[in-house]
Amino acid sequence: MSKPRNERAWLLVLPVVVLVAFSALIPVMTVVNYSLQDTFGNNEFFWNGVGWFRELLDPSTDLGGRFLDALWRTLLFSALCLLIEIPLGIGVALTLPRRGWGVAASLVVLALPLLIPWNVVGTIWQVFGRRDIGLLGAALNGMGLSYNYAQNPLDAWFTVVLMDVWHWTSLVVLLCYAGLRAIPDAYYQAARVDGANGWAVFRAIQLPKLQRVLTIAILLRFMDSFMIYTEPFVVTGGGPGNATTFLSIDLVKIALGQFDLGKAAAMSIVYNLIILTVCWVFFATTTRDQNDAVTDAGGKGP
Amino acid sequence: MARIAFEALGHRYAGATLPALKPMDMVWEHAGAYALLGPSGCGKTTLLNIVSGLLRPSEGRVLFDGADVTALPTERRNVAQVFQFPVVYDTMTVRENLAFPLRNRGVPAAAARTRVERVAALLGLTARLDRRARNLGADEKQKISLGRGLVRDDVAAILFDEPLTVIDPHLKWELRSRLKELHRQVPTTMIYVTHDQTEALTFADRVVVMLDGEVVQIGTPEALFEHPAHRFVGHFIGSPGMNFLPCAISGREAVLPGGQRVALPRAYGPLAGTVELGIRPEFATMVAEGGLAARLRRVEDLGRRRIARLELDGVPVAATLPEGMPVPAEPRLAFDPARLHVYADGRLARGEAARDAREAGP
Structure with a gap:
């Protein structure tokens, strides 16, 4: 029996094709196109082949050195954010109340930083850290500690990391709290009968049951912190010197400051590939166990 | 090992109009095998959780060998409890799961090892000892839960809350006879909650029949059959x-x-x-x-x-x-x-x- 064929059915796919083309394919291909050319303005372009990529990955060149420096800074920033926010988020989630009016109250308070626009977060901390009128800056200096995020690289890092912790730990808390609430009471009862103390309950029940939400939390926090732009740009502008110039900030400097579209395009592509690779490797390794479990269960079927 | 006594024990959940347990006095003798039998919602599990200390009764006292344990938390009562649905610690192997109650109480590793292996042999888990608990089927997970209940030999009582609900029928029968056998070897007070009369009558020396938060009869299976103290017992048993x-x-x-x-x-x-x-x-x-x-x-x-x-x-x-x-x-x-x-x-x-x-x- 032959099925009726109507080639006009292809028209139904058209809206999606158009949407994806404008939202993803055309912009990406534009960037790829730029990354292979050089421009001196006036909308004049010259073929450069893979020249930019070669320079980018060679630390001895100006562009390569700059790129690798920014890359290490960004990786360090992401690592610090994850190291602080994930344990802190788990800890806070464990101490939240499980029932009563306190639940709603704490969730609202925790969600507040997440609702503030990113440039406003930057502005808040820019003012908060000022040594003349900022609560944090003035208080630290009042206590005799020298603190100046505009001049001292260490202070700048401290401010930027603290800001990210303040802004995003809530997300980890909310995810972990949802994960903790999903654990059936029977597990806690069994653990009490088994004589487990708080630490043993955490190791044996809570942490394993949080594995899935933590995978999501780490992925989200890695991607966001690795791509961070607005907040440090507002607070430090990448300074002092280049101390807090992360990849995204450097990228904008090259693309919009120097108008080097070719270099910037090549950098965007490498930047994007790094994020994709790290996320894929992380996701593949953390979910391998879970996939094993799924295939095991599937294999038992009739 | 203990004699468990209830004095004027009753419980009403916060906000509930009817009591979950009506005040009662009762004694469970040392090393007895008791079954709590009754329809869903009759208060069996409430009574069990009061014995294990997961629930604090709103009135009355619980005594273990004459000592008042009403205010003691579960971990200080020295009871083991097996729940209706399997609880396994996902990241541990079967062996670590079985050893968990012993390790938490500081039992030396060598002694723990022998206990774990004995219990594993009893439940037919020996071949699986070094596998991760997470990847096992429901039957085997429940065997692990049972095993964690049985692994301590110094407990005052072992409480079973409908432990065979999720188990395959043929395995159910086998595990029940294993429990019975174990009770003959190691005389421990065992309390078994069920709504299945066959399970209750084959497992227990004495059956406690409950209805609407009240114990309507305690007796041997023969006594329940021959002299039902309540219309409900006559109806429910047989x-x-x-x-x-x-x-x-x-x-x-x-x-x-x-x-x-x-x-x-x-x-x-x-x-x-x-x-x-x-x-x-x-x-x-x-x-x-x-x-x-x-x-x-x-x-x-x-x-x-x-x-x-x-x-x-x-x-x-x-x-x-x-x-x-x-x-x-x-x-x-x-x-x-x-x-x-x-x-x-x-x-x-x-x-x-x-x-x-x-x-x-x-």
């Missing part, structure tokens, strides 16, 4: 359940609604409330002559015996149709007089003859 016929009592005779009379083994004084005559189908037999006139509705062949469904003065009655007896055209029904019981408002009424007999005793 298949088919006990027959109840509304009647009036006059002296040593019960008068059925249609006017037929049944002789009683003892005399009864005046009884209040609804009065019923109780007789198990096993002791109500169809006879060729004599007895009471009834109407036959149908006969069920259960293989080993035949059950006749009759109507006696408009009340449905199940009775035994003896082997080899043809289905009669004019059915007659005879009751074994020694097995007749009288119930007033659902509760077993004590006859006067019984009291006379006791008073006349040595």
Whole structure:
């Protein structure tokens, strides 16, 4: 029996094709196109082949050195954010109340930083850290500690990391709290009968049951912190010197400051590939166990 | 190992209008195998959680060997409990799961190892000891839960909360006999909650029958069968359940609604409330002559015996149709007089003859 064929059915796919083309394919291909050319303005372009990529990955060149420096800074920033926010988020989630009016109250308070626009977060901390009128800056200096995020690289890092912790730990808390609430009471009862103390309950029940939400939390926090732009740009502008110039900030400097579209395009592509690779490797390794479990269960079927 | 006693124990959940447990006094002897039997919502699990300390009763006291443990938390009561649904620690192997209760209590590694291996052998888990618990099926996960309950040899009591619900039927039977065997080897107080009469009657030395937050009878399986203290026990235990016929009592005779009379083994004084005559189908037999006139509705062949469904003065009655007896055209029904019981408002009424007999005793 032959099925009726109507080639006009292809028209139904058209809206999606158009949407994806404008939202993803055309912009990406534009960037790829730029990354292979050089421009001196006036909308004049010259073929450069893979020249930019070669320079980018060679630390001895100006562009390569700059790129690798920014890359290490960004990786360090992401690592610090994850190291602080994930344990802190788990800890806070464990101490939240499980029932009563306190639940709603704490969730609202925790969600507040997440609702503030990113440039406003930057502005808040820019003012908060000022040594003349900022609560944090003035208080630290009042206590005799020298603190100046505009001049001292260490202070700048401290401010930027603290800001990210303040802004995003809530997300980890909310995810972990949802994960903790999903654990059936029977597990806690069994653990009490088994004589487990708080630490043993955490190791044996809570942490394993949080594995899935933590995978999501780490992925989200890695991607966001690795791509961070607005907040440090507002607070430090990448300074002092280049101390807090992360990849995204450097990228904008090259693309919009120097108008080097070719270099910037090549950098965007490498930047994007790094994020994709790290996320894929992380996701593949953390979910391998879970996939094993799924295939095991599937294999038992009739 | 302990003797567990309840004094005026009762519980009402916060915000509930009806108590989950009505105040009761009860004693469970050391090394007994008890089953808590009753329909869902009768308070079995509430009572179990009070024993293990997961729930603090709103009134009364719980005593272990005479010591008041009402205020003690679970971890200081030295009880083991197995829950209805399997709880395994995902990241651990089967061996680590079984050793978990021992490790938490600081049992030396060598001693723990022998205990774990003994329990694993008992439950047929030996081959799986070094596998991750997460990847096992529901049956095996529940075996791990059981194993964690059995692995400590110093417990005051082991509590089972419908532990075989998720287990395959054939394995259910096997595990129950393993538990029974273990109880014979190591005399520990075991409390087994179930709503399945077969499970309760085969596991326990004594069955505690509960209804609506109240213990209606504690007794051996034989006692529950032969002398149900409550209409509910008669109904719930046995298949088919006990027959109840509304009647009036006059002296040593019960008068059925249609006017037929049944002789009683003892005399009864005046009884209040609804009065019923109780007789198990096993002791109500169809006879060729004599007895009471009834109407036959149908006969069920259960293989080993035949059950006749009759109507006696408009009340449905199940009775035994003896082997080899043809289905009669004019059915007659005879009751074994020694097995007749009288119930007033659902509760077993004590006859006067019984009291006379006791008073006349040595």
